[in-house]
Amino acid sequence: MGPYYKPSPQNEFLNKLRSIAQNKYSISIIGIVITIVLLTNFIIQIVLGQLYIPNFSSVPNTDFFDLRSFEGLPDGWQHEERVLFCVPLRDAAAHLPMFFGHMKNLSYPHNLIDLSFLVSDSTDDTMGVLKTHLKEIQNDPIKSNRFGEIEIFEKDFGQAIGQGFSDRHGFEAQGPRRKLMARARNWLWTVSIKPYHSWVYWRDADVETVPKTIIEDLMHHGKDVIVPNVWRPLPDWLGNQQPYDLNSWQESEGGLQLAKTLGEDAVIVEGYVEYATWRPHLAYLRDPYGDEEVEMDLDGIGGVSILSRAKVFRSGANFPAFSFEKHAETEAFGKLCKRMGYSVVGLPHYVIWHIYEPSSDDLKHMEWMAKEEARQIEESKLKQFYDKVWSEGFEDVRDDWENDRINIFKNTDTNKLKNVKVDWSDSDNFQYKPPLGKDKDKVLAAFDPQEGK
Ligand SMILES: Nc1nc2c(ncn2[C@@H]2O[C@H](COP(=O)(O)OP(=O)(O)O)[C@@H](O)[C@H]2O)c(=O)[nH]1
Numbered sequence: 089m090g091p092y093y094k095p096s097p098q099n100e101f102l103n104k105l106r107s108i109a110q111n112k113y114s115i116s117i118i119g120i121v122i123t124i125v126l127l128t129n130f131i132i133q134i135v136l137g138q139l140y141i142p143n144f145s146s147v148p149n150t151d152f153f154d155l156r157s158f159e160g161l162p163d164g165w166q167h168e169e170r171v172l173f174c175v176p177l178r179d180a181a182a183h184l185p186m187f188f189g190h191m192k193n194l195s196y197p198h199n200l201i202d203l204s205f206l207v208s209d210s211t212d213d214t215m216g217v218l219k220t221h222l223k224e225i226q227n228d229p230i231k232s233n234r235f236g237e238i239e240i241f242e243k244d245f246g247q248a249i250g251q252g253f254s255d256r257h258g259f260e261a262q263g264p265r266r267k268l269m270a271r272a273r274n275w276l277w278t279v280s281i282k283p284y285h286s287w288v289y290w291r292d293a294d295v296e297t298v299p300k301t302i303i304e305d306l307m308h309h310g311k312d313v314i315v316p317n318v319w320r321p322l323p324d325w326l327g328n329q330q331p332y333d334l335n336s337w338q339e340s341e342g343g344l345q346l347a348k349t350l351g352e353d354a355v356i357v358e359g360y361v362e363y364a365t366w367r368p369h370l371a372y373l374r375d376p377y378g379d380e381e382v383e384m385d386l387d388g389i390g391g392v393s394i395l396s397r398a399k400v401f402r403s404g405a406n407f408p409a410f411s412f413e414k415h416a417e418t419e420a421f422g423k424l425c426k427r428m429g430y431s432v433v434g435l436p437h438y439v440i441w442h443i444y445e446p447s448s449d450d451l452k453h454m455e456w457m458a459k460e461e462a463r464q465i466e467e468s469k470l471k472q473f474y475d476k477v478w479s480e481g482f483e484d485v486r487d488d489w490e491n492d493r494i495n496i497f498k499n500t501d502t503n504k505l506k507n508v509k510v511d512w513s514d515s516d517n518f519q520y521k522p523p524l525g526k527d528k529d530k531v532l533a534a535f536d537p538q539e540g541k
Pocket residue numbers: 175176177178179180206207208209245247256268269272291292293294
């Protein structure tokens with residue numbers, strides 16, 4: 089047995105120090121490890137954009153939205169991004185069956201599309217027809233055909249201009265009409281946009297032909313605001329097809345000069361001779377064989393089919409219902425977005441087709457064509473009748489006479505058959521004997537056979 093060892097107070101103190109030092113060492117190692125783990129986690133969260141998410145599930149009637157999650161990705165459909173689909177409607181009952189035909193075919197996941205309609209100043213049954221179609225599509229046995237949330241708004245703005253083609257497209261009507269449409273559009277998106285919408289898509293009801301992939305086709309360009317080219321079919325007698333939407337254009341020197349000459353409240357409307365701006369129009373740059381992916385920077389845009397990131401609206405863009413840079417509505421929206429630093433783009437070779445509606449002149453011409461056709465039918469009937477009367481009342485002997493004539497003349501007209509030659513050689517020896525008796529005063533006619541040779 090070894091000697092009993094009683095640690096001295098001095099030794100005890102040293103031992104304590106030693107063990108604390110050992111513990112501290114391990115504590116600091118643990119501390120470093122924890123710090124590294126936390127830091128790594130923090131960095132990963134920053135990179136993935138997932139910082140702290142507060143949980144409000146315990147607070148009744150409370151929703152939390154991290155708005156960074158709804159920025160609008162080029163492949164939004166892969167990220168469950170929701171699209172607010174806005175449709176302004178006025179006297180559109182006749183177009184709705186066609187419109188819903190397109191809606192059924194849309195390839196963007198329907199459950200991610202929220203529909204929003206604004207019905208204004210309609211004299212037809214737009215609301216009733218809308219309801220019928222919505223009822224049908226939302227009760228589709230195939231659930232994937234049904235859309236997300238649907239909202240319908242009704243508000244009249246007192247639109248005084250008729251909804252006929254020539255009423256709407258007359259030059260004088262443009263300013264007031266465009267301002268009023270701008271108000272309608274603003275009412276529509278402001279009441280319907282939700283924090284969870286990443287995109288806003290605007291579509292007119294009267295589009296005749298459009299790819300079912302339209303939303304993805306526009307979205308994958310990853311632009312803040314983007315429009316397709318819009319044309320319309322025409323009847324043969326008008327040349328088959330024509331650019332429709334002249335509101336999508338690039339600013340030009342001519343346009344800027346014109347704007348300077350106009351009053352503060354003036355609204356330039358593109359595509360009218362009254363306002364010659366010489367701007368390049370998206371519509372006219374179409375090449376039917378061109379690459380559909382080609383982009384063109386735009387300043388003004390048309391409203392037939394616009395895809396826009398929702399943040400564009402959230403950050404304050406709208407459809408000016410007043411003169412903004414001498415424009416209003418969608419053209420001014422394009423200009424405003426450009427001013428706000430957003431990308432505004434059009435696709436010259438990617439085309440959708442607006443319906444053909446005859447103008448008043450077209451209608452007049454069509455009326456004339458219909459009358460002309462009826463007249464020609466009547467005329468041909470009359471001709472048939474007279475032909476019949478003629479053939480029955482008179483015997484047509486023209487063919488017989490032709491044959492007779494040949495037969496008669498082949499025996500009488502011998503000129504061609506026989507070459508008549510007169511022998512004048514003995515004429516010089518001709519002895520003239522003056523007549524006698526009652527003819528004695530007669531004289532020979534002065535005739536010289538050589539004369540006129
Ligand atoms: N809410 C509302 N919608 C309208 C009004 N005017 C037209 N629309 C709708 O807006 C879209 C575009 O209108 P449209 O007359 O076809 O324009 P255009 O093709 O440029 O002449 C269509 O879906 C119309 O039904 C209006 O005053 N109020």
